[in-house]
Amino acid sequence: MALHGWSPETALSGARPEVFWTDRPDAPDGAQRLSGKIDADLVIVGGGFTGLWAAIHALTATPGRRVVIVEAGSVGCGASTRNGGMLDASIAHGAENAHRHWPDELDSIVRLGDQNFAELQQCLIDHHIDADYRSVDWLDVATEEWQLEDLAAGIPVLIGTGDSVRMLDADETRARINSPLYIGALLSEGYGGLVDPAKFVWGLTRLVLDLGGLIFEQSPVVDIDELDGRLSVLTETGSVRADRVIVATNAYPSPVRASRRRIIPVYDHVLMTEPLSDEQQASIGWSRWEGIDEAANQFHYTRRTADGRILWGGYDATYHFNSNVDARHEQSTQTHGALAEQFFSTFPQLEGLNFTHRWGGPIGTTSRFTCAWGQRFDNRLAWVGGYTGLGVAASRFGAQVALDLVDGVETERTELEMVRSKPFPFPPEPLRSAVVGITKKSIQRADDRQGRENVWLKFLGRLGIGFDT
Template sequence: MDERGDTVIEQVKLALEDTKFTPFWLDDPNIPNVEENLKTHIKTDLLIVGSGFTGLWSAVQAKEQKPNRSVVVIEANTTAIGASGRPGAILSPSLMHGMENTDRLFQDEMNVLERLGKENMDQFRRTIEKYNIECDVEWSGELIVAMDEQGVSDLENEYKLYTQYGHEAYLLEKEALQKEIHAPTFIKGLWSKQRSGTIHPAKLAWGLKRVAKDLGVIFYEHTPMISSTSEKDGVRVHTPNGSIQAKKVILATNAFTRHKKKIRARVAAIRDRIVMTEPLTSTQLSELGWANRQGIFDTRSQLNYMRLTKDNRILFGGRLGYFYGNNTDPIYDKSPAPYVRLVQALYTTFPTIAGIKISHAWSGPIALTNRMTVHYQQFYQGKMIYAGGYSGFGVTASRFAARIALAIVDDKEIPERQLSFTKAVPAWIPPEPFRWIGIKLTFYALDTYKVKGGWRDAWFYLLKKMGLPLKP
């Protein structure tokens, strides 16, 4: 390594010296009080397992639709402790993990899905305003950036989709893009200005919990689901110190689903890593630009995404990982080592702040499927429904997914139930050790493609045939 490389590594090590390896969003003195755990046997009309966004949106909408319905939520830990308390939280109206992915999977239904995505975002915003949820939301738009010629081509194709389906979107050439954000590696941008922005995800989750409780939902925390059995009038869910007899159950567990082999066979717990800087000074912020404060992500499969917080920290995420056996809590990710390359990428992207300290770094599983979007699985003749599989944009898509999950358990006919994504499940993913080998090989190919090429072309071709069109 040359002298300059040694200097950067030293900067990174210094930046991570005093880092807290916990989500910034949850490191808040105003975190809600913990609910009691379940210590008895109860009955309810609807049981929701998991109090992340899917579970919270399900609870709120269940009571809005039927105020007299009894609803109980159980949570293995505390509200928002999983994926809902640690995302980048860039808001997008996409329901299917981006326009390109929607076009790939559901081209014949694009018009409907785009309309529903806009309607969902409007209802998402209306809920925040109706219930006065304080969650640092900024409707500043989303900015997709290209970093090479392949990215430029992808961006131009994306722009065609945005304009075709009625989004207020603008292509930015390099000079115009650099006026928005001083990042020398960005060569072209696509700024979508409507129905997108950023939010504080934990505050949103805590706000939704407060709303659900006001509507009459009962919460039990530190109450994991151990097992379930079908009964004549519903489902009995067993917990460590009690049980719930429910007429209907929604499993809102996303990547944290160990008790159903059928779900694990189609969902891999891929880890997504994030770092958060100390607050920028006014001088640093001025040098950076970013006056319009958009959420930003690039076009690559192994992408980086970034945004500003209310107190002007930079969140920077995107180094993926996987641990054998779908391990959702590896001790390794609570040390500096897995974040070194991510901090290096942060400094390369924003050289004017190179050396800034990292206050928080964290990781956690996202539920990766070959569709990279929500799907449904049914158990016990439809009395129990799993809704999960988000790999991005789940903060807003979870509201839409919860609405459909409720329609399924209520056996209510709504047009969305006739869409392709509600009827089919993602492709099967091989078990261990083949899962670990395949995922690790894919990450290595993504990281080394531009330098070495070779067999990687054949590997990405095979992935495309399997329904995962990853791009190096």
């Protein structure tokens, strides 16, 4: 029975329309805007995880290299601080996705992903970055029988790559996290981690500056061109001339037109609860802090935070005509309201709990769900992006590949077919919106029909195009 006068709507009514992670008094001061003309060896366009990692790789490999980051807003203001802070070791959106696209490279992709994840963890330790990091197991939870079958079907691929996985029945799942909707789960032991993404961004920013890099904020790039044998990155108030450029704008508008055909922005929305009481925490268990995804095509992701809250996001992904990115899309009464309803359906014992924050932001996605790379200006410029929601760790690998490409260094990373090939391009408008809309409705229908795909989804599958929300 619902508490008198309480409802999911009232739980949401006091939520601040702000990103929880960055809504804090200890946020660092911003950097200055680029003004005038400067020279550099490497310019990085975009100050999110990818841009920061690219600068760190470049400065560490070549001390004294003149590296400049230019960011249109503030460092990390995009997906890098709007996500759930859930680290996945995969660089290819999971072993099953890698196996689907590049079966012959699966072992290499998994090994490089594990190496990337281990090096990320070591960076946190070596440079004393306090990002509330916690290594955790992962649960892919099922709410319907067909999802259990799908999870079980993927186990051979996961075991073949060395993952420690097993199925949990309903009682075992609810012993870990108590929800009446969860009827089983796939447990991946030691699979990933949790961070505070804003503290992570700020720690990497300090590292870039300590290594000698320069960062300019509020400096949107309006053009990149060749001038007297070098590349010129022009902003609204200044310019940088450099030998090499990496463009890492991900979901946000790129100055490189070619990347816009491969990467599109879809909006994801998130809620954060107030801290749970001891009684509320005991009612759901979750003592091992697992990261949790649902196994449906339209799925929620959820996690605990260091101060006792629950983050709840996902389910609905929204594309706006002509790949539009605008702050107006970050708040959605309809989507946030649906998320609140779904949260309390999942955890009815938490009735009376309130949400303190609600936000949204664009995710850069490709048609195969993995990062994509491209080059211009005789390979002196590389663009990178499209992590499709799993970029907190994979962005480190994406940045490393981009740096290899602009430096002309052949590595095991650059030899991967995953890197050398391009994802299937998205069509131009108005066909793009129509295709995305049809696909979204087909996904919803598949979830309603025990996972059975219609003709459209089967056609996309034959083209090697991925789909979920």
